[in-house]
Amino acid sequence: ACAPPPAKESGDGATGSGAGARGADVPIDSLTLALPSSLSTLDVGRESGVLNYLVAVLAQESLLSVDPSGKLGPGLASSWKQPDARTYVYTLRRGVTFTDGTPFTADDVVASIDAIRDPKNGSALGYAYAGVESVKSTGDHEVTIRLKAPDAMFAWTTTAGGLLVSSRAFLTRNKGRIGTAKTLLLGTGPYRITEFAADDHVLLERNDAWWGEKPAVRKLKLSFVPDAGTRLVAMKSGAVDGALGLASDEARGWESDARVTYTGDRSVVSLAFDTAKAPFDDLHVRRAIAHAADREGMVKGILHGKAEVADALPSREMWGDLMPASEVSSGYDAIPALSFDLDAARAELDKSSAKDGFTAELHYPNSGPQLGKAALALAASLKEIGITLNVKEITLEQWVAELGSGKQPLQFLWYFPVTGDPAELADPYLNAAATATDIAHYDNSTVNTALDTAKSATDKDVRARELMKAVQTAGADLPYLPLWWARTASAFSKEFVLLDQGPFAFIGPWATRIRKSA
Amino acid sequence: MTARAAMAGHAATAPAATGQLLAVDGLRVSATAAPGGPVPILEGISLEVGRGECIGIVGESGSGKSLAMRAVAGLLPSGTGVTGGSVRIDGREVLGLSPREHHALRGRRVTLLMQDPFTMLHPQLTCGRQIADGLRDLDGGRNLRRAKAARRAEVERRLAEVGLGPDVADRYPHELSGGMRQRVAAAAALAGDPELLIADEPTTALDAASQGAVLDLLRGLQRSRHMGLVLITHDLRVAFSACDRVYVLYAGQVLEHGSSHELESGPLHPYTAGLLASEPSVHERFAELPAIPGSVPAPGSRGPGCPFADRCAHAAPVCRSEPVELLPQVGAGTAERTSRSSACVRMPGIGGALLAPSARTVAEPAAVPGREPGAEPVPDAALVAMSVDRTFRSSAGDHTALRDVSLTVPRNTVVALVGESGSGKTTLARIAVGLETFDGGAVSVGGISLPTGRRPTTADRRRLAEQVQIVFQDPYSSLNPLRTVGATLREALAAAAGGRGRGEAPGVEDLLAQVGLPGAYASRRPAALSGGERQRVALARALAARPRLLICDEAVAALDVSVQAQLLNLLVTLQREEGFAVLFITHDLGVVRQIADLVAVMHRGRIVEQGVAAQVLDAPQHPWTRRMIDAVPGAAGNSRRS
Amino acid sequence: MKSRTVRRFSPLTVCCTILLVLFALAAAAGQLVLPDWDAQDLTTGAAMPGGGHLLGTDELGRDIARMVVAGARSTLAGAALVAVGSMVIGNVLGLLAGYRGGWIDTVVRRWADLLLALPALLVTIVVAGIGGGGYALAVGVLVVLTSPADIRLVRSAVLEQRHRAYVEAAQTLGLSPFTVMTRHIWPNVLPVVVANTLLNFAGAIVALSSLSFLGLGVPPGAPDWGRMLSENRTLLYDNPSAALAPAVLIVAAAVALNLLGDRLFEAFSDRGRS
């Protein structure tokens, strides 16, 4: 997974003042957008925050693309097939060139994947290729990938979330220095990066040789403006035309001057209990904490209503085309809902092995102040039932390091999926086989079997059923207490509009969909 | 107007030299910022200065000399203001002038020369620059180069006028000696060719030798330029030697006025007479200095009558109730042209009694033990210093403050140590009390020999404390400002008792009584004491340890003559009673004559002459000693008057 | 010459004193008087002033007015610790260096020179950030980095006193160096030190709130003004007073301390003059 960045991507269910806007086909000479925190490198393998993706997906493409609603589609590969459960064959698009003019070939794909897999490069995306056995160019315009074991989700790895293609020449020439101000990025995408000043801005220019439909915006400037107040003034004074990745509390201020769109970003914030450690090995304790967590209140107060109380780890839109929304709803409804009820919480605690309460620590990363506030809110309720929760802020890096270390029995899990597949969350966190990621040390044979079956299944419906079973079973056992699925906001001045603001809008070349307001 | 024209202007007005240049009439100045409303400081001062005339203003500290003259120059310090009277310069009233108009007067008409040559000049500007700043515009047209050259030439001319070479123009004040600085300041003050020069204690900060030279210079300039000169001083001898007429100021009023000669020979006010009497003489030793009791009343605490009444031996009830007025007096027989005036209402009755300052009884030359100090170490001497060397090292170079100094202070004897400023007197004294280290030689205090090259340890210091104590010069820093007199003395007593068994230790009251202060002073803080009282307390603190040797480092130099006389008397009495030895450091030869049995003369870190006080003063051997004695104003007819 | 000198106890000085007394009271008793300052109500969310909340609420529905009162302690305590800590260091080292001289003086002076050359806030950010020690370390670093100015101040004040006659007289009485230092010199240096401590106090409030702004401050949940300011900064449209109130209080406390410190200095230097 990518490290949770300070900002979020966008999801479906777009709401807000910009929801229904339409665009006009008028060329836009230049556009400036503000991003809420700065980038130090363009290379998503090195710094894989959501904002890095936001920039990179404009310049680089992947084999497959994701449309705003979450459907896989052709990208650099015009088509792909799966001759058996372990083999993927991609037929590449012809006549594509990199923005430096060199032609795009199958060898470049192999080189790009190899660069990610090479442990010496320490790419943050490396984990996604752990199950890959080989990557071969099997023809001038054909790439074949073989897996060690069937993985129904693998196709998603070859979208922008797991692979951004560059040329072999570029990768060799700039080994270890990709994404800096000097080297920039090389790709085939709709835009070419012309300038990058770390922590200041990125300049992009339309790639007129792009194979897709010509975007309206010719020059795009993405400015990093970390301070919320400054950002808003920049908008009001016309210095920027919009902003992406606004936090929900901040976005309120933008509504008077801009079209603000709130979209689910599929990310989930959850508590993770170490089910192997006392007192969290006791279901009653976990239930007591669940009853004490005012999740409605958190969403309303802390997130200003711009989020959704989470029933499970994968958000509803993650099920995408795997399962119709109505079935997802009814499936999630079957998970026992533990409402905010301090009396019930007290009762559960009395039934537990830790009747007299206990003391626990909860750390949150400094890039997620909303997590801190949620922790404080929880601590205040837990105090009422005799549990002392000490809240501590740590750096993002410390938090990431702590996540897998198993040192903390109570943790936040904050996850931004890059795919549209519920297995991305279910598999690593619920399957006991995923030792590195199952931070709850949750081990339920029903769940394990269901997940394993889903993984090797080629039939969509089987997968969907098995995954739902796993999620429901785990929901009752409560190894994780999902708090909310977040939403993020993007704002555009009234002159401009971003079409098709689906939940997956920013996994593809989003800037191509910017239009002048009609 | 060019400088030349200005000079010519002087020449033209020369015949009218007797015309009044400055006429101050009934000038009143008050402290306006005082918490309880304005407090009068000057209560109606009148004086006159003619062209080509030098007048003196004398009076003890705080009498208002400086304020009066600053009011004339329009430079009253903030917190004070003129409340009445008139000041005319060249017949023109200047009190109501705007700051701008006043400014136009300064430099051209009237200039103030201040006391301290060490602070009067800007340390970061060359002397030439500072002189040039006061020059009137010189002819040079628009040619900057020419103007610069003309300016430079003029500065050099001015420097020559005060007896300095042209190279001084490029030097910074700190590179010059005090006397040279005062000359530079004089040149700067005269740069605007003023008609009236007011010199506020121009020599107080200088040593005896430079004092005379600077006075001679000012007097000479005044004569050659035919200026009016006002010389402010607290030293009667200086005033009498340099001025034509003298005004005696006391507590914001002029108490007496007359020609120097008349005042010196026949004061017409008890205050003047008292001042003259308490002045120690270089020539004779008196059994006791007739000191004026008490001290100058502070502004705001003066009674309605004569301000001097409380200290006056001749005071009658009328003195305390009737405001005094300066009235012309018929000269006592002499027919001088200057009118004399006095503010004493009792003059007719007591006039005769005042006429004899020589009423002081001359003492027998002190019975001195037949040995010369330093010749042979006396076995039980209070202080023996043998070939002491001390060199101060610093980044700017080494400075040898003492070289091969040998000095013995025998028991029960008063030894005076005299010498010009910087000759090493203080250094020697500080070595003796263990506050300073020495590099070579040997020092033994009451039998305790001090370590060479390092400071004594605390234990050493405890033992030393029984042998030697010191009283410093500055009355204002000698007491801890936060502690009451009682606390200070109690601490001293406790420190002394710590070393010796208690028992006969005197109490705080006894100590205070010993130095002539009422016991109630124990609860006062230093701020509530006058300078003289502070020095008494400092003396009491030193005596608390009952030392065998008391060192007084210019202990009376900062005090007014009247108070100085009190303290000298006290010291002599105590010394006789208690029998301790005294090393008395001073540059005042009169004081030496008055109290010392033996004297040692220091010059540039060496002792150049020593012997029995009377012999050294009467028949000095070393040229430097002779020069010092000759420089004493008023001594041997040393008059700077025409 | 007319004098329009402003009186020493101007209304402004009185206001500052009253303000500081109020702050001190809040710091001392705020959390006792308002034990439920952190009562939260998530359903309120960040609300504008009104409805029983004088200054509105923050995102957790906590009452801002109660929080700023309760927060006086944590805000002022850290800064006071910096000021007092550096005063103590400054006094001890300054007295020693000024009075004993010699190698002690050389060492202390070099040390002060070294520290004085460093931009305190940057060093604090680096040390506390890299070392990961959080607030306590930050306060500790600030104490050390504020002290050189105090050391120099005390040292030069001591040097000025050291050669005064009353000190030398105390030495010649045979009093121990410790007695001379503590009983004679120190009380005379103290007023300047006290005034300077007020100024350091003000500086520390500003510095610590700057650290909070950068996320290197007190732990979350603590009702610290700096923390409140940076956390509620984004609530400008929901409840501006949630950020404004602590901001105004920070500035007010610093202004009051600075003004008072300046006046004290003036008063003491006046006293020295007369």
Place this chain on the structure above:
Amino acid sequence: MTATTRSRLSAALPAGLVVRRLGGTLGLLAVLSVAVFALLQAAPGDPAQTLLGPRSATPEALAAVRARHHLDSPMAVQYWYWLSDAVRLDLGTSIRTGESVATALGDRLVLTGQLVGLGFAVALLLGIPLGVLAGLRNRRVTDRAVQSLGVVALSTPAFAGGLVLIYVFSLMLGWFPAYGPGEGAGTDRLRHLVLPALALGLAVTAVLLKLTRAAVIRELGREHVTFARARGVRERDILLRYVLRGTVVPVLTGIGLILAYLLAGTVMVEQVFALPGLGSLLVDSVTFRDVPVVQAEALLIAALVCLANLVTDLVQPLLDPQLRSAPAARNPSRAKASAAALLSGTREEGKA
């Protein structure tokens, strides 16, 4: 240069003094460099892991880092390698970006240099005239007003001041852009830096104001000013030549400290105004534990501050003739002490 000026210069700055000051600065730098070097050890955890950053720490990767940074050698040897690299401007690579640290600093140094320079100009242009004004009107209404403004400026954290400036001058009046460094290095850059420089300079203005005011009051009370008045020197000359001349040294000695102040302020200001300078780099690097960058930057700042102090030390005797061939033990650090005290708001009390 005439012979006399040359001899004057050598009298003012004897080679010995220059050498000693240089030596002192180098010594100071050496001490600071040790402290900076120690940062790596101070960071919690294994230094090799720290240098590797959050990337997965395979044994090979760790070994490679150890070898490259000589982490297995004794501390002194490590320090030597590090220092000799640093002297050759080889400051390593950033953990975060993989870029060479020297390049990253170089780009930002220019911007921060401009910001600090402008901030300093703001402080000088506002602080000194206001300080002189306040000093001249000592304790009158004008003085109190100026002083109060100074106190408010000093009491306002730079970030708060910055936000206020943005709201007023950028949003309400629209005079200056709200954020960013602007394009190129010309007028656009200047326009963009006006508000940040103001925000940065205000606190320092207050310090300089205090420093100047105190110096002017002290100088005005000096006898030589009264004497200059008494002999009719023009008021303008008195102010320019006598009073201001005397304030130069104490103000100048404060400048090294002011530089330290300004550098510290850039952290806040760059954050608020979204400027990619050294300050924001430091905060980001500290948050990210990008130790090589933090070390390099700390070293750079230490060197700058030492250099500033060296310059003030050397310029001082040029401006103050008293420091040149001072006969008595006059201590140049005395003036500095008073400046330090002034920075923390202290007034040097005149010798009674």
